[in-house]
Amino acid sequence: MTTAVAANRLMNLWDDARAAGMTEPEKLLYRSNLLGSDKRITNYGGGNTSAKVMETDPLTGQPVEVLWVKGSGGDVGSIKMDGFATLYMEKLRALKGIYRGVAMEDDMVGLLPHCTFNLNARAASIDTPLHAYVPKQHVDHMHPDAIIAIAASRNSRDLTQAIFGDDIGWLPWKRPGFELGLWLEKFCLDNPDAKGVVLESHGLFTWDDDAKACYALTLEIIQKAMDWFAVETAGKTIFGGAAAQSLQADARRAVAARLMPAIRGMVSADHRMVGHFDDQPAVLEFVNSAKLKPLAALGTSCPDHFLRTKICPLVVGFDPAKPDVDATLAALAGQVAEYRQGYAAYYERCKHPDSPPLRDPNAVVYLVPGVGMLTFAKDKATARISGEFYVNAINVMRGADTVSEYCGLPEQEAFDIEYWLLEEAKLSRMPKPKSLAGRVAFVTGGAGGIGSACAERYLREGACVMLADIDEAALKATAENLSSRHGRDVVRTVVMNVTDEAAVLAAYAHTAVEFGGLDILVSNAGIASSAPIEETSLALWNKNMDILSTGYFLVSREAFKTFRAQGIGGAVVFVASKNGLAASPNASAYCTAKAAEIHLARCLALEGAEAGIRVNVVNPDAVLKGSKIWSGEWLDQRASTYKTDKDGLEEMYRQRSMLKRSVLPEDIAEAAYFLASDLSAKSTGNILNVDAGNVQAFTR
Template sequence: MADHASSGGSPRLLASAWDERLAETLSPQDLLVYRSNLLGADRRITNFGGGNTSSKLSLPDPLTGAPVEVLWVKGSGGDLGSIRLDGFATLDMARFRSIRENYAGPAREDEVVALYPHCTFGLNPRAASIDTPLHGLIAHPHVDHVHPDAIIAIAASADGETITREIFGDDVGWLPWRRPGFELGLMLEGFVRDNPDARGVILGSHGLFTWGGTQRACYETTIEVINRAIAWLAAQEAGKPAFGGPAVAIRPPEERRAAAARLMPLLRGLVSEGRSKVGHYDDRAAVLDFVCSKDLAALAPLGTSCPDHFLRTKIRPLVLDAGALPPDDEELAVALRQAIAAYRADYLGYYERCRRPDSPPMRDANPVVVLVPGIGMLTFAADKATARIAGEFYVNAVNVMRGAEAASTYVALPEQEAFDIEYWLLEEAKLQRLPKSRPLEGRVALVTGGAGGIGLASARRLLGEGACVVICDIDRAALDEAEAALVGSHGRDRVAAFPVDVTDEGSVAALFREAALAFGGLDILVSNAGIASAAPLDETSLELWQRNLDILATGYFLVSREAFRLMKTQSRGGSIVFIASKNALVASPNAAAYCTAKAAEIQLCRCLALEGAPHGIRANVVNPDAVLRGSRIWEGEWRAQRAGAYNVAPNDLDEVYRQRSMLKLNVFPEDIAEAVHFFASELSAKSTGNILNVDAGHAPAFTR
């Protein structure tokens, strides 16, 4: 279990991170942010986006200046680890308490949510969450609500109430499961009133509430309560094999990564019906302990307990029988298709059994979590961050099951209760408020030569439209620099970088395995790796000739062949974009090797377009000309050679090319990136085998 030692030794307890000297410099509102960030910084305390905090503070009325008691409570959405002051809703407590005067009872408690905006203090636009009454009705100034694995393990145990009493006595109480809302707020209010000495309460199948008279007291109570649970569970687990011990051997790291890379594109293609998904692979120890265990078959179908878990992971995962997966790719595809079809049928049955007359339509019936004994966990979602976080939530669920089974018997939330959360109309309304996805969200692109001007600009353009992007390059230093820049602007979840030698078959195959592991597969290839060389024909060495062909022809073949295979495996189509050159259409003197290799690229792309069309795989060419800015090719002797050919200084070459163009314009990497985006996106869904010149006009290169 993540909260404590998994095999003997002392449990890893939480340490208080409170800095009183810093706290003394903060306003009460900023102190709430500080406390929240401390809690959210450790995933053993609460999961991403889960939990909430609050403080009841006195503030002057904006009109009269009279003091007003204001509830500051984490608003709808957001994460405690990164929340700022604008992430908190503010409610006038006098108005909020008046809600109970017309409260019509639990059957109509959802109607109360529409009243929260009428309690807003200070024109704050942040929407109050459904957990607001769980804080507002507790008669303490500061309240924490978190989802620690150690606490939920107790909350999801058959003997949870008894265990709570054994560990905490009267210090922490127990309330049975009830869906969050005004009624649960009233239950908490009653518990606090009837147990004035209690410092917290565990909610069955849900989480922990703690409180305090000061911000620090509230925070340190939360830490103390969680630590007591961690230590107690560690003692229960001592000497016991996790989940009944292993039933399947854990494969060696490279073997399981190779197996995951083989499975992910197939699964991604199957679960992407209706909406493209991105994958994430996790083989941490906690995952492997569970997926290789004797208890997997019994525990996984039970589903998760805490609502925060199954809202991210679906009620239960798909479990594959790794031993029964055939080695033949075609047979494997059939087996996986059958497994996904069975999962969808099971989910449909769950929906039909539990639906209410006013339930929203059934959502995506595909699995989010796929467990593979011996290999690990694969998760799929509309974007990488959501897929990764879904995996983290399921690890939370694994930790909960492990602790609950060691202490008692794990009990999942009843199916109907789970459904009523998943298809809660208030939850549906929240989903409807989500921003519209970007055009390339859920798509994965790979850009060779990704550290150079055109490659980096193309990566930025595709990232800007929502794609996940793998950049690769032979220059490791430049690749590291490009990766850092892209991660800085778009985040770690959407960027991956791997070195590659496009002339080496093994290096290219390894690149695509890593891409499959990073994001689950591939939708867009931008083949851009290149060199440039100049020499009169009679001075062109065989080495120079072969180097051009190796990189610009063979390299493009090796990369596109692997992309083509991967796209066919996914059965979701795809787009291949070659960055060729004006020189592929118009020969230049003293560049026979370069022009010939570039012309080969165009012909190869045409072949790809012919063979790819039956599979929905498009292939098109972008022909740049004289893109000097940001290009590493133009940093070397190529610039000097071309400047010499025009009898100008190297720094004047940009002007030469501008004047040579029909439009009298320079061409920049961003211009090529626009053409790449056009061919990569649905804007060109009916275009394949085409050539788009981006050269500011060069009549000899006209393609018609």
């Protein structure tokens, strides 16, 4: 960050012992991962690295020079060996003889596959010529905030010279591609002693003929910029000083919890969006500043920042000195509509005859004074990363505005990158979204067998899941298990007792802040009890009613509030029981409470229909596997009722069913998926029995 003090050093993590046995491509991977591990060096997906390596040609058996370079769309911090494109240097040099100027620059990208070495399927990026034509074996291209703050300053060239002297050169803004690659080559040939170059409004290139030395040089140059900014910004007023004060942390989250579902509803007309909230100090300093609006309007500078955050953010009209959230919400629709109109006008001003059609005109970044930053994208990871990129932009603006004058990317240049035909082609190659992409699910009893199976099913289909459970230890273990397979971005937890109204409200607020809103409620938390009616205490009766009836009411009520705030519908799935339709001996409290669940669902289906809120019921029976209900007294009690032992109970239930099959949590999850997905878009008020067949539970 540009505010780093000299003590905040970039660490040289190169381990000679580890690198000793590595091939040159392996050293490239090692160097790349080290550079990408520190966000002060480059942002996620930003920058690239390369090495020119002698390889054996598979056709001739002769040694040939091959460029290993980060492939299109990769991330240097997490890249593996298969993430690098490999190209014959001889063929890449031959492309210069074909090139006829900037008018055919994009056509050159189509020729890169003809240079592929060893049938490597990894697509080469548009930055390939920038690496190929630098006459050094190892090249790093990074996007450190400290360097981009220099690159985005009005007097960028003078600052580069003042900080680095002749070690680092400077080149004016040029969109990445073949022409810029030739510019870099000419610079290197004209300045053979230079160690790198700052690209205006873009980033840093450094090079060397040794992998370790190249890595160390990259750190050295970035650290020098960081140290320079630490000195130059010390004691100076930042962003024109504070114009607002931050709310307390809890209050910030409370405001975000109300704003995010409303915004999500406004921007999810074409596809559901997922939100992310960030109130770190760098964000708060910017959103509270006197220069918030003029600087935000300038947009970002680095192309990588811009592609993730759009032409500019939307500054939400909220006054933390007079925090009226209702008034803010009332004005929000107009602000969002105004942003859309402005974006459409930008498109009309800048479009070319062959430009792709207008894309989603909604903002990605929402800045709220006193509160923080909200970002929305098609999935949680992208929403989070978009926020990270805008923090990079804030750091850049902070540095540039303090020592010079910050300059955003010119509007036409920004448009030409955003609607670049090559970028459009990349988007067209993206895989088709999964069926629940962008959806957010809230699952009560999430640590149990059925709850975790439902979460797993939803996660497989691209949803984000909030797991709620009263058992904190089991909840943590379940979340770790699911996160290990689906990623940490998409799984969150909240410890919640469904009978505690305050806890339920807090859990929904937490969900709104973490994911932006809600699309699916799976009301699954439960208990089971067994006792003859004369032995059923009032406490036992009330416990069943509290958890299985009142609990379902509370979580449904709050889900309805969120659904209505968003205005884009929703799906509620009650996990009830065969016992809600078919009476069982010695279980009157349980059966009655389950019947109440089913009738509540019918009532909610009536209330929610006009708002596109669907409410349906899954009725399981005898789901023993993984169920916490069957691990306690209920198991003993049911075994006693049916005159069998624990081992024989599951077989008894299987034989009792019409299909003679056991019912598993995954079976219930499949039904819960169907009722939450668009496959059942025209179904509400229904009951789906998943009980292997029980004639007493037939709904007709």
